[in-house]
Amino acid sequence: xxxxxxxxxxxxxxxxxxxxxxxxxxxxxxxxxxxxxxxxxxxxxxxxxxxxxxxxxxxxxxxxxxxxxxxxxxxxxxxxxxxxx
Numbered sequence: 295x296x297x298x299x300x301x302x303x304x305x306x307x308x309x310x311x312x313x314x315x316x317x318x319x320x321x322x323x324x325x326x327x328x329x330x331x332x333x334x335x336x337x338x339x340x341x342x343x344x345x346x347x348x349x350x351x352x353x354x355x356x357x358x359x360x361x362x363x364x365x366x367x368x369x370x371x372x373x374x375x376x377x378x379x
Contacts, residue, residue, distance in 0.1 A: 315364040322360060326353045 329349050336342035 312364065315360055319357065319360045319364065322353055322357050326350065326357070329353065 329346060333343070333346050336346055
């Protein structure tokens, strides 16, 4: 009989979800900063300015949703705790 000599890696749902959310938040925050920095480029272009503001609004909503998700999975997943709902 051949035994599996590879040690079993620990798995923790809280860690996976928290880490994933953290990385997603980082990416959204980078996008918000880069999008905001481009706003002056379009000061004479109302259509593009509107597009930039719309993009920022969506990114901020995404950040809010991720903040709520991160709160929900900050160790409270087993209890089914919710935040802001």
